[in-house]
Amino acid sequence: MTLAIAVASLLVKLLVLAATIAVLETRIAKLRLFRVPELLSVSFVLALLAVTSSFLLR
Amino acid sequence: MDGVFSQLSVLGSSLVLLFGLILLWRRGITAYIGAFAWQSIVLAGVTVVVAYFGNDYELYWVAAGLLLLKGLVIPRLLRRMARRFTAERELEPYVNTATSLVVSGLLVLFGYAITRPLVALSQLPTRAGMPLAMGLVLVSLFVVISRKKALTQVVGFLMLENGLALLAVLGTYGIPLIVELGVFLDVLMGFLVMQIFIYQIHETFESIDVEQLNRLRH
Numbered sequence: 001m002t003l004a005i006a007v008a009s010l011l012v013k014l015l016v017l018a019a020t021i022a023v024l025e026t027r028i029a030k031l032r033l034f035r036v037p038e039l040l041s042v043s044f045v046l047a048l049l050a051v052t053s054s055f056l057l058r
Numbered sequence: 059m060d061g062v063f064s065q066l067s068v069l070g071s072s073l074v075l076l077f078g079l080i081l082l083w084r085r086g087i088t089a090y091i092g093a094f095a096w097q098s099i100v101l102a103g104v105t106v107v108v109a110y111f112g113n114d115y116e117l118y119w120v121a122a123g124l125l126l127l128k129g130l131v132i133p134r135l136l137r138r139m140a141r142r143f144t145a146e147r148e149l150e151p152y153v154n155t156a157t158s159l160v161v162s163g164l165l166v167l168f169g170y171a172i173t174r175p176l177v178a179l180s181q182l183p184t185r186a187g188m189p190l191a192m193g194l195v196l197v198s199l200f201v202v203i204s205r206k207k208a209l210t211q212v213v214g215f216l217m218l219e220n221g222l223a224l225l226a227v228l229g230t231y232g233i234p235l236i237v238e239l240g241v242f243l244d245v246l247m248g249f250l251v252m253q254i255f256i257y258q259i260h261e262t263f264e265s266i267d268v269e270q271l272n273r274l275r276h
Contacts, residue, residue, distance in 0.1 A: 037156045038083065038155045038156050038159070040156075041155070041156040041157075041159040041160055042079075042083055042159055044159075044160065044163070045079065045159050045160065045162060045163040046076075048163045048166075048167075049072075049075075049163065049166060052166070052167060052170060053068070053072065053190075056170055056189070
């Protein structure tokens with residue numbers, strides 16, 4: 001029973017995340033070339049924050 | 059139960075911080091206003107979560123006030139103001155976008171460092187969100203000092219206030235309603251004063267670039 005709930009919630013979470021990422025990616029499809037470094041620094045900062053929050057909060 | 063509570067509050071405060079980072083990444087003023095409106099809505103959501111799990115009914119009123127004032131009224135006033143300044147994009151800030159994003163990441167780390175004793179001392183389930191709120195305060199302070207357009211600085215200032223409100227809600231389950239009402243009034247009055255200043259700057263210099271204010275020196 002718990003396993004079924006876990007699998008179902010994981011699937012729902014993945015679906016929501018996939019839809020969000022698809023919407024975001026299609027909305028910035030026309031990213032101009034000179035803004036690519038900014039995109040890279042955004043992803044760097046997001047990764048940094050993710051690592052920090054998962055390590056420092058445990 | 060506590061696990062759900064702390065996870066929801068951390069999720070909410072991370073979202074609030076991410077909406078703050080949009081201020082450094084985008085350039086149009088309309089994007090800033092949208093980010094501020096959504097940030098205030100998420101902040102009201104965090105307040106509702108704290109009110110529900112902490113059994114504090116006054117906080118529901120605080121959340122309603124947040125939603126009304128910062129989610130609807132101030133964004134509407136900002137949009138009306140931005141309509142006059144649509145050509146004013148944040149094209150050349152003092153610190154460029156890539157650098158300022160990296161700096162903001164470091165500032166959030168610094169926020170983690172300085173709230174460490176606070177988090178260690180606190181027993182509340184919401185304590186994990188406090189570094190993020192402090193990070194938002196530092197990031198929006200950085201926005202205020204590194205951007206040139208007056209309207210961006212005003213949005214940065216309002217986000218700073220959001221960060222302080224989030225810190226208060228997470229750290230102490232909210233301040234009394236009467237104090238919160240005073241803060242709301244202060245925010246509204248401060249915003250109206252800043253609006254008058256922006257119109258004056260625009261009238262004098264035909265631009266809302268604060269760089270122009272250097273010309274007043276001699």
